[in-house]
Amino acid sequence: MAEILGRRITMASPLPKLRVDHSKNSSIKALAMELAKETYSFKEDRIPKKWDYPTDTSVDRKPGLWPPENKADNPSLHNPLLRQERMGSGWLVAIFEWEGVLIEDNTDLERQAWLALSQEEGKSPPPAFMLRRIEGMKNEQAISEVLCWSRDPAQMRRMATRKEDIYQALQGGIYRLRAGSREFVNFLMHYNIPMALVSTRPRKTLEAAIGNIGIEGYFNVMVAAEDVQRGKPDPEMFEYAAQLLKFIPERCIVFGNSNQTVEAAHDARMKCVAVASKHPVYELAAADLVVRRLDELSVVDLKNLAVIESTEFGSGEPELEMEEEDDPSPSTRVTFDDNFW
16 A cells, blocks of 8 residues: 555555466367478379370370360470470361462363363253352262252263373363462471462372472372262361361361352361362352461461461350240130131
């Protein structure tokens, strides 16, 4: 007790000191250290000691595996920049038509061959609109489905062979590359982009023409008339070329020169570059890209066409069909009695 300024102040006794149980504190600290050790040991087990992952070098991949195999990738390259450069163009493939795209096309010779064949067979000459319709078709397909000259397989093969002989005689075995075609093909070979050649001409004719021009060995795959049942506008030729190259259709770019080619490519879920060699540019507006010469294209243009993360191809999910519900309300249709009048 103390007296300050005439007032009495009573001092309370000092607070007792808190006792700390060191045994409990040490047990908590030990438990925390054990948990920390378990956590770090778990992380160390997941971090590999060596970074040489095993690579899948098998050619046959499981169906539906995504993303598709990148043929330009080389896992043995340790430099990531070199590996990325090689992977830049490995997501796409080029499918070329022969006449009108790589070489000059003479439609007059094709028309003269059909007219000569009709004269030999005693058939009426096909009109111009019918000749335009059979462009790009196989000879057998045109004879049976459009010209309706015969449906006997033996007769169709005979007339198809004869028509091809007439065309080759008129053509004279002279082939001329279109301007910019050789440069573009060399450009694709520089970037290791796989290429395919499709045509409704016989394989023997294609091989001889390629040898005469001097571009043999440029194409990884060749699809000729003997390999398919139908020509354009059926997409069978392009689909078969994609299967041989082991690429999904969305990564394939078709190079053609007609609307039949555009239709067939889009039916196969492929992009199409139209070359305005036979038709004007405005008539090929349905194509994804229209050029006058192949060397106008760059690798950036091809990569942009090969991008499939777009809504053009749809979501791939099947559309649901809405069933019509039965209307419980009575019908409001009015019926007339003929006897009334």
